[in-house]
Amino acid sequence: MENYQIDNLDKSILHALMDNARTPYAELAKRFAVSAGTIHVRVEKMKQAGIIQGTKVTISAKRLGYDVCCFIGVNLKHARDYPSTIEQLQGFEEVVEAYYTTGNYSIFIKVMARTIDHLQDVLINKIQTIEAIQSTETLISLQNPIAREVIP
Amino acid sequence: MENYQIDNLDKSILHALMDNARTPYAELAKRFAVSAGTIHVRVEKMKQAGIIQGTKVTISAKRLGYDVCCFIGVNLKHARDYPSTIEQLQGFEEVVEAYYTTGNYSIFIKVMARTIDHLQDVLINKIQTIEAIQSTETLISLQNPIAREVIP
């Protein structure tokens, strides 16, 4: 779990696996002109170092009927209400991300909803029922032109 | 690619595969008391329906030295500058997500940086050099207590 300085080969492997986690090692080996055993060793090292955490399938939220993506800036009445608010937000499945932030808002959340009506329902009947919340500001996402991950 | 109404078994499979895309079908079969063949059929159906898009490894940004996560609300001088701005933002590897939003900002981006100094560098020497940008507002994320995906 110590720090491990990745080299160009590691980086290339990461790129490939971030695109498709099931890329055969043999193919990576061919692509990067090394042996499959080497690929295996590198992947194992990065797993040990905690760089590669696991694999997961990518889901299309749209295909599942979730068309509306929005961000909501939340202001709390008192900063001390932060933990309990997070706990309550966690109970709403539409809240997919939450951040404790400096700046304009206390908490910043990402919400996925099926429709605008659904979003309205989530806002009024879920989020705004939390007592500790003073006010919210909603940013509806119309497009998501960039979506990727950091790669040094 | 048509719409496909998923049932409880599909949902369970999705959950399992979102946690670990390499879970053996035989194990899923045992867990949900069906045969491995059935798991295969369901996964294939969801792939066909476009619900499952692929698999990717999960990377620890922290382990790679990226400790600072922040959101930046961007205001443009003119709405028409949107496409060219996105194009320029795409060129900065630290910009990992971008949204075209209604509300306070024209564009909303997520930035990953190594350190606060690095973030400052990205802001001053990259983002704020874009001519079309009128102003920016930065929200630094101190914690990310909720991070998951929609699952109906």
Place this chain on the structure above:
DNA sequence: TATGAAAGACCGCTCCC
């Protein structure tokens, strides 16, 4: 110490019930 090659185990895919 890191790489390359080969053998064995495991998994996923396909056919048939």
Place this chain on the structure above:
DNA sequence: GGGAGCGGTCTTTCATA
């Protein structure tokens, strides 16, 4: 939807530089 055999992939081990 369930079960069995084939093919492919991952993993491991050993030899090598």
